[in-house]
Amino acid sequence: MVLVFKTNVNSSSKVKRIAPKLNTLFPNSKWNFDLEDCDRILRFESENDIMKEIIFLMKILGFECEAL
Template identity: 70%
Template structure:
């Protein structure tokens, strides 16, 4: 499944801040940011429904995130 999120992560430095946390919490997923998209998209490919976990993690570390 593919999950798509709108975020306020708009720079490489912010991506670098969340990368270790995303890798640690979601080790068996593929994910990437599209910073050129107006919604600063975060896209996940995985088998489990991780929507709530992703939104919670992003808010805990200080970023906005909503499922699209």
């Protein structure tokens, strides 16, 4: 399952701050940010529907995150 989110993450330093949390909470998922895209896309590949958990985590970390 591929999940796609619009975020306000706009720098690699912010991605580095987020990465440990994503890797710890979702160890069996693959993810990446497209900071060049106008929507600052976060893509997740996961076997489970973890959409709500990702949005919740991103908001706790202080970022906007909206499913597309």
